[in-house]
């Protein structure tokens with residue numbers, strides 16, 4: 001990460017309007033078809049229906065969505081990025097969708113990310129599809145200790161092709177890379193899949209904080225380049241940038 005990069009908690013619009021709710025698996029009794037009564041709060045629906053690309057100060061707000069199976073660590077990754085904290089073993093599945101605003105500085109520019117955390121459970125899919133349309137970037141997670149979550153990535157990418165914009169920035173993330181002894185998916189498997197779909201790839205650990213900032217900063221950097229009209233030239237490619245950063249000696253933990 002460049003020395004001029006930074007993360008701020010600068011307020012814009014509804015800073016940290018966190019409308020996620022969660023439900024502990026042990027106590028929840030969903031119907032077989034899911035939480036039929038679930039409806040996102042009105043402020044979330046309003047935002048989803050607006051084009052939502054400008055903040056009150058007229059600056060572009062980049063919608064970034066976290067996707068992937070339930071339990072892969074989407075909420076943990078966002079909480080770690082937002083607060084620096086990780087709650088061990090505290091799994092409460094996300095219900096519905098919500099967002100957190102974050103301002104980061106890349107290349108001396110402030111980039112406003114509106115980061116949406118979605119529920120990974122199948123029964124919420126129809127809700128989350130509606131949010132793909134306006135997304136500028138998608139972080140698609142699997143869990144390196146969970147083969148099913150990796151196998152499902154192809155289905156996620158098919159869904160993304162169906163519902164998201166063609167030029168959406170996609171980053172594939174293998175999370176929980178701290179779990180070396182339980183690892184089932186090798187780093188090169190993730191890398192190969194990402195190359196096949198021509199998307200960026202990295203491994204992260206929300207627990208250890210490994211590559212968490214890098215994931216969001218790389219996305220911010222790519223979005224900033226595009227916003228400044230550099231979309232068509234090859235001066236910056238998020239895939240190449242991430243490969244350079246993550247194969248550096250400081251990331252040897254990921255090379256398992």
Ligand SMILES: Nc1nc2c(ncn2[C@@H]2O[C@H](COP(=O)(O)OP(=O)(O)OP(=O)(O)O)[C@@H](O)[C@H]2O)c(=O)[nH]1
Pocket residue numbers: 068069070071072073074075076077087088089090091092093094095118119120121175176177178179204205206207208
């Ligand atoms: N060891 C380890 N555990 C993690 C990591 N990230 C998340 N976890 C754990 O994995 C479990 C699930 O994490 P969540 O962040 O709730 O997963 P999610 O993808 O948001 O799940 P849904 O809300 O159901 O979609 C929790 O017990 C976390 O503590 C990680 O990097 N390493």
